[in-house]
Amino acid sequence: MQRRTSVAVISGSFGAGHDGAAAELARRLQEQGHAVHRHDFVDLLPRRTGVLLRGLYRRQLTVAPRTWGWLLALAGSERFGRPAAALTAAADDATLAAVGGADLVVSTYPLASQVLGRLRREGRLAAPVVTYLTDLSVHPAWVADGVDVHLALHDDTARQAKQLGAPDVRVVAPAVRPAFQRPGPSLQREVQALVVAGAWGVGQVERAALDIAGTGLAVPVVACGRNDPLRRRLNRSGRIVALGWVDDMPALVRSCRVVVQNAGGLSSLEALMAGVPVVTYRCLPGHGAANAEVLDRIGWVPWLRGRADLAAGLRAALDGRTAFTPSPVQPETVIAELAVTS
Incomplete structure (x- = not known):
């Protein structure tokens, strides 16, 4: 310089x-x-x-x-x-x-x-x-x-x-923190499907988590961000592990087998940079759906548009297939x- x-x-x-x-x-x-x-x-x-x-x-x-x-x-x-x-x-x-x-x-x-x-x-x-x-x-x-x-x-x-x-x-x-791009310790080895919904924990998060549990393919672990009412409600279900604010998201992401997201934002890119497959499910209207369409079209993140697609989509993601190729x-x-x- x-x-x-x-x-x-x-x-x-x-x-x-x-x-x-x-x-x-x-x-x-x-x-x-x-x-x-x-x-x-x-x-x-x-x-x-x-x-x-x-x-x-x-x-x-x-x-x-x-x-x-x-x-x-x-x-x-x-x-x-x-x-x-x-x-x-x-x-x-x-x-x-x-x-x-x-x-x-x-x-x-x-x-x-x-x-x-x-x-x-x-x-x-x-x-x-x-x-x-x-x-x-x-x-x-x-x-x-x-x-x-x-x-x-x-x-x-x-x-x-x-x-x-x-x-x-x-x-x-993508401008993603280096912690997502290098190996490191995991927080929970048993995590299989991490459901992310941004810092505010918005969208059809509970329905998405229950749908995942219903497939029998993965244990849904939900990162609720700062939405404490959502965290308390999900933990009462007995079928979902709900977390509050997580300081070490890189370790949590690396400990899961697949990330399920609804907005197509930074969380998706962080998971992809960490080498973890991502799927879109029950996405937010507006920018969530628009991002989901592009991510699906370019082959980075498949958009599972309904419950009928969920099981097959999760199986494919758990097999580790991804076409993420950043610049x-x-x-x-x-x-x-x-x-x-x-």
């Missing part, structure tokens, strides 16, 4: 996926000698607007997840564009104040990318902007005019981003090159 550069990383604490990717990218860039400053988009919105939006999002996924799918579909339409632009514009000044001195800005959250793209278009932000696409499916909100480079995790994702107008898209490997290009390499040349 020719000089010490400053990189600002903006995520969004709506679940743990965006933050997880941001944290790993920040760690890698710091190892390379960059000065990295992280920001949460929630904190950049004025008067606790971000906190309220995060609470509403979590409530929606917990109580009425189907409405999230409807809202996400509406968000891709023109009639939604004006109120969305007004909402994100409220974060313009705070975002500029937070990242204005950086040599390069990285976003792992779509609304942050919208703000950064607008600041670039208006000439208010001089630093190049990179969007790291945490999803395999690209929603229109992910692609903001003005963003210089988009990083995609697969050729299919890159194609989607280009169709939505992204001018420069590069395919990179050899690391995201921090691309980011570092852009930061140095900016």
